[in-house]
Amino acid sequence: xxxxxxxxxxxSVHRLNPLTKLTLAVAVVIAAFAVPLTWWPAALFLxxxxxAVLAARVPAxxxxxxxxxxxxxxxxxxxxxxxxFPGEGAxxxxxxxxxxxxxxxxxxxxxxxxxxxxxxxxxxxxLTTHPGVLxxxxxxxxxxxxxSYVVSATLQIVPAFRExxxxxxxxxxxxxxxxxxxxRRRIGVLLPLIGPLALGALTEVEERxxxxxxxxxxxxxxxTSLMPVPDTTAQRLARWGLAAFAAATIVANxxxxxx
Amino acid sequence: xxASSRGGPRHHGTRWAYLVAGALVVVATYAYLVxxxxxxxxxxGAGSAxxxxxxxxxxxxxxxxAGAMSRLPTSTVALLPVAIAVNLVVGQIxxxxxxxxxxxxxxTVLVGVLAGPAAGAATGALxxxxxxxxxxxxxxPFAVTAAVIGLLAGVAARxxxxxxxxxxxxxxxxxxxxAAIVSAPIGAFVYGNANAxxxxxxxxxxxxxxxxxxxxxxxxxxxxxxxxDKTLSFLIVFLLLAALPPRFRQRFPFARRFAVFGHRTGLxxxxxxxxxxxxxxxxxx
Numbered sequence: 001x002x003x004x005x006x007x008x009x010x011x012s013v014h015r016l017n018p019l020t021k022l023t024l025a026v027a028v029v030i031a032a033f034a035v036p037l038t039w040w041p042a043a044l045f046l047x048x049x050x051x052a053v054l055a056a057r058v059p060a061x062x063x064x065x066x067x068x069x070x071x072x073x074x075x076x077x078x079x080x081x082x083x084x085f086p087g088e089g090a091x092x093x094x095x096x097x098x099x100x101x102x103x104x105x106x107x108x109x110x111x112x113x114x115x116x117x118x119x120x121x122x123x124x125x126x127l128t129t130h131p132g133v134l135x136x137x138x139x140x141x142x143x144x145x146x147x148s149y150v151v152s153a154t155l156q157i158v159p160a161f162r163e164x165x166x167x168x169x170x171x172x173x174x175x176x177x178x179x180x181x182x183x184r185r186r187i188g189v190l191l192p193l194i195g196p197l198a199l200g201a202l203t204e205v206e207e208r209x210x211x212x213x214x215x216x217x218x219x220x221x222x223x224t225s226l227m228p229v230p231d232t233t234a235q236r237l238a239r240w241g242l243a244a245f246a247a248a249t250i251v252a253n254x255x256x257x258x259x
Numbered sequence: 260x261x262a263s264s265r266g267g268p269r270h271h272g273t274r275w276a277y278l279v280a281g282a283l284v285v286v287a288t289y290a291y292l293v294x295x296x297x298x299x300x301x302x303x304g305a306g307s308a309x310x311x312x313x314x315x316x317x318x319x320x321x322x323x324x325a326g327a328m329s330r331l332p333t334s335t336v337a338l339l340p341v342a343i344a345v346n347l348v349v350g351q352i353x354x355x356x357x358x359x360x361x362x363x364x365x366x367t368v369l370v371g372v373l374a375g376p377a378a379g380a381a382t383g384a385l386x387x388x389x390x391x392x393x394x395x396x397x398x399x400p401f402a403v404t405a406a407v408i409g410l411l412a413g414v415a416a417r418x419x420x421x422x423x424x425x426x427x428x429x430x431x432x433x434x435x436x437x438a439a440i441v442s443a444p445i446g447a448f449v450y451g452n453a454n455a456x457x458x459x460x461x462x463x464x465x466x467x468x469x470x471x472x473x474x475x476x477x478x479x480x481x482x483x484x485x486x487x488d489k490t491l492s493f494l495i496v497f498l499l500l501a502a503l504p505p506r507f508r509q510r511f512p513f514a515r516r517f518a519v520f521g522h523r524t525g526l527x528x529x530x531x532x533x534x535x536x537x538x539x540x541x542x543x544x
Binding site for chain 1: 388392449503
């Protein structure tokens with residue numbers, strides 16, 4: 001059982017070094033937020049992210065998740081900023097407290113497309129990269145191993161935790177606890193769930209800590225990797241290129257090129 | 260016993276240097292966005308604000324994680340995945356049941372109280388990153404807020420707020436207020452006050468309709484939900500800790516050193532020094 005979004009495919013994108021994909025995602029997000037042209041984030045999405053996702057052969061899952069995560073935000077941002085934009089500006093229409101402004105619509109469009117890039121870029125990374133491999137690659141580049149341990153261990157225990165939560169909920173229901181009802185009732189249901197869940201897990205922590213200490217978890221010094229992540233010169237150059245591209249957009253913004 | 264006793268004062272120094280630097284970056288970002296207000300919101304103004312909020316908070320949370328995770332004792336590192344899993348599972352159940360609260364920082368507060376502000380901050384930030392990896396990537400920009408919650412829970416415990424319920428609850432309230440303020444720039448400039456929850460979007464829209472600016476509306480919207488949410492989280496953690504065996508609570512050096520749970524560790528003698536001395540004896544024996 002796995003958690004997360006990773007989709008296993010045989011594609012050249014999947015075989016890329018995780019750091020290359022991470023750099024691509026971060027660079028695209030920075031570029032989307034650094035350039036205040038309304039069409040720019042949408043162009044980045046169509047020209048960079050969509051081809052990347054097609055090459056990775058995960059377009060259906062990407063589309064479904066993008067709609068699921070960006071869809072509600074998109075509707076909300078157009079309703080909030082399209083109808084109640086706080087800044088000044090020419091009013092296009094007015095009805096009671098509702099006032100449609102050109103600035104508001106522009107801001108909504110810009111925010112919506114930026115969110116599309118922000119969430120799309122990370123979905124691309126997470127769909128094509130197993131979190132464990134990503135952590136492995138980052139540790140080889142100097143990420144402290146205990147951070148990698150926390151992330152990897154959490155991803156492993158979450159499914160067991162979900163199962164335990166289900167067991168507790170069913171056990172409490174079998175004892176006659178009603179799970180439906182009003183707000184106060186539903187909050188009241190949480191305590192008999194959180195209690196056993198957290199207390200049961202916390203009692204295991206000590207054994208785990210002892211086992212980790214016995215395996216030199218706290219050891220200092222450089223560690224070798226069991227599974228080195230392959231990297232190529234071309235990818236290294238590509239990462240530098242992406243970083244330069246992102247930096248260039250920030251510099252251009254700071255210099256007021258788009259003002 | 261663990262890395263904490265081995266780590267020299269020099270390492271301790273760099274750790275706090277990173278943490279303070281991270282906090283300063285976050286505060287500076289916020290101050291710049293509030294005071295200097297990069298132009299107005301027209302044409303590109305909000306664009307720079309969004310980039311600044313995103314970048315400043317990202318750098319801040321990376322520094323906070325780096326500082327907090329260096330030289331953390333193994334007993335605390337082993338606690339983190341469990342705490343984060345509690346955050347995740349409870350947060351998701353709350354989400355599904357339609358309760359208009361988050362309650363996704365119970366594990367964060369727990370670690371802050373047991374293991375201190377640095378560990379709490381690391382738990383919060385990493386929990387947010389993992390929430391982004393597994394549940395919803397749009398959570399990731401809010402990592403700093405989660406770190407602040409863990410940090411404040413640890414500070415509250417450090418000054419004895421978790422000894423009694425009537426000091427723990429106000430500490431939760433204050434944490435919620437700070438969380439609302441810290442998360443407002445991301446909500447306003449990056450998300451345009453849009454929220455996947457219709458209730459929260461509607462609330463922000465209402466505040467904007469009354470003539471408040473973007474950032475102010477985001478702050479007010481946060482102030483409606485966050486303080487209650489964090490007070491409730493602190494209450495749940497207080498009850499959880501009361502149910503834990505004293506032996507477990509006293510296992511953490513931070514909880515022992517600052518007498519997070521008071522000096523009533525099953526000993527009749529209430530004198531502070533005598534009690535901590537006895538605890539250390541018990542630890543060695």
